[in-house]
Amino acid sequence: MATLARFAIGFDKRDVPRLHRYWDEILASERWTEGPFTERFEEAWSRHCGLPAVAFASWAGGALAALAYLVTLQAGARVELVDCNRTDLCVSFTDLQRAADQHRPAALWLVHIGGHLAFEVEQIAALCRDRGIVLLEDCAHAHGALWHGKRAGQWGDAGIYSFYATKTVSTGEGGMLVTPHADLTAYARKFRNYGKPDYAVHGLNYRMSEFTAALGVLATERLPEIVEYKQRVAAQLDAQYANRVRLPEGMISGYYKYIVFDKIPNSTGKVYDTPCHTILGQKADLPNTDWVAGHHWCVPIYYQTPTD
Ligand SMILES: Cc1ncc(COP(=O)(O)O)c(C=O)c1O
Known part of the structure; x- marks a missing residue:
């Protein structure tokens, strides 16, 4: 287990030849952006998450699109912070109830911290539904996580994943917005591209390059294997560390971190x-x-490519 201590990107080295083939294809295609690999990555992530998906150059781009569409940042939103639980490190439902009574928020950012999902996500989503609060899920850590069969992004009005270099799977830089709202999907596609073609949306450049998207196609395919690997390592670590995050029955973590x-x-x-x-x-x-x-x-828990 010694090599686990050294940081390694969540990438399977057996995918290098395929990546080179994809990149050769992109080089020859003369389409380095807004091409078929971005669509393939979006389709693959959409299948994985069970929701329509829009690729971005970063988590931040997707988050801005969701905020601009659902919350209208320009309205001058004020940020109020809610306490977390010591068990899951995520938003405390009890403190959220207090804050919701006090501040009557328009939207909530629920950050799934560490690789698992917020243990109280069901109650939090129900409160948001009852009170008309837009629920935004920060899924930057939550690749591969499942809670009674549901994935990050499936409770909220939007969920945003990050594929930054340290994440469970990565494209170096990158993000993906998932949402059940067809209007937001259409908005996000314009938002990431300066509002083109009709400029009804005020956007900027948050596009993903085709080279990045090719990494994303491979990452999505490998994700189950990478998560299974981390779960095996986590099961061994569980025997060594008593004072740790303890997952409830039904929770599957992608183990971005082992805390x-x-x-x-x-x-x-x-x-x-x-x-x-x-x-x-x-x-x-x-x-x-x-x-x-x-x-x-955080105990080191980095994916290592199996060697035969
Ligand atoms: C919880 C969380 N949200 C958002 C982000 C931002 O993601 P990005 O760097 O892709 O914009 C990060 C870090 O990368 C993160 O850890």
């Missing part, structure tokens, strides 16, 4: 050292958030 609550010598660092309210200089009473920021560490 423990004791300081360990081989930690790859924290998911986050500094909570958002500290970064923003806000005085907020978020005791669990402060506790988690100070008391979690």
